[in-house]
Amino acid sequence: MVVRNWSFLFALVAVLSVAAFLYAPFSPDWWLPNPHSAPGHSVSSMGREIDLLFIVILLITGLVFIGTQVALVWEAFTFVDQLDEQGKPKRAASYFHGDNRLEIVWTLVPAVILVFITIYQFGTWARIKYPSRNPKVPPLAEITARQFQWVMRYPGPDGRLHSPDDLILINDLHFVKNQPTLIHLKSSDVIHSFFLPQFRLKQDAVPGLTIPVWFDSDTAGSFELACAELCGWGHYKMRGNVTVHETEAEFAKWTSERIGEQNRDQLDLATDGEAR
Numbered sequence: 001m002v003v004r005n006w007s008f009l010f011a012l013v014a015v016l017s018v019a020a021f022l023y024a025p026f027s028p029d030w031w032l033p034n035p036h037s038a039p040g041h042s043v044s045s046m047g048r049e050i051d052l053l054f055i056v057i058l059l060i061t062g063l064v065f066i067g068t069q070v071a072l073v074w075e076a077f078t079f080v081d082q083l084d085e086q087g088k089p090k091r092a093a094s095y096f097h098g099d100n101r102l103e104i105v106w107t108l109v110p111a112v113i114l115v116f117i118t119i120y121q122f123g124t125w126a127r128i129k130y131p132s133r134n135p136k137v138p139p140l141a142e143i144t145a146r147q148f149q150w151v152m153r154y155p156g157p158d159g160r161l162h163s164p165d166d167l168i169l170i171n172d173l174h175f176v177k178n179q180p181t182l183i184h185l186k187s188s189d190v191i192h193s194f195f196l197p198q199f200r201l202k203q204d205a206v207p208g209l210t211i212p213v214w215f216d217s218d219t220a221g222s223f224e225l226a227c228a229e230l231c232g233w234g235h236y237k238m239r240g241n242v243t244v245h246e247t248e249a250e251f252a253k254w255t256s257e258r259i260g261e262q263n264r265d266q267l268d269l270a271t272d273g274e275a276r
């Protein structure tokens, strides 16, 4: 095979990569994780801003990728070693030592792009992560990560956390649609990461810290909670269910049912099941 034809293999890989990226937004399973009930968009208000950042960065890296692949294929095709009748190279490689202009260009261009991304994302970062921008609401729950589950402590009827009527559930997060919701995130052993993929929310849970985290949802339904920090052998088990309720009343009904169950279980424990 003519050596130069190998350049077509490089071209094919690049074309297939670009084709995959162009196809991805049209497939619900190839693109960013979105609920099937709401394809094409994240369910949280911050999610849409983050998706925009993803797309801006993908456009920049995509253009650079296409440019470098075109240069690579063109050079592999053009500068292949051509031999004369005696089997000797037709032209000799030229040697030069450094090129300051080139060095400056390929240092400055990425630097300018990185500074642009830093400034461009700053408003979104501040809105999501600055404690001063958190919604001014009492916490929905205190969520403590431990190897290997999410312990979720909701305030009971008295509305206060850490009182005897608290509702404690494992891996079960519930909140109400269209309401900015705040949780307090903790860890009782190692670093875990509270990850709501459909909401584009990720926050480390760090031992010794109580971190306020907020999110919202414009879609009711069931979503996924995952641990995004490799936290030990059972890391994969830290999968939780997220349920977004349509109305406040639905959420209140769910809460009172769970509190009823919890009270019954405690009575069973205390009386060895004879209370039933």
Ligand SMILES: [Cu+2]
Binding pocket: 145, 191, 192, 193, 227, 228, 229, 230, 231, 235, 238
């Ligand atoms: Cu974990």
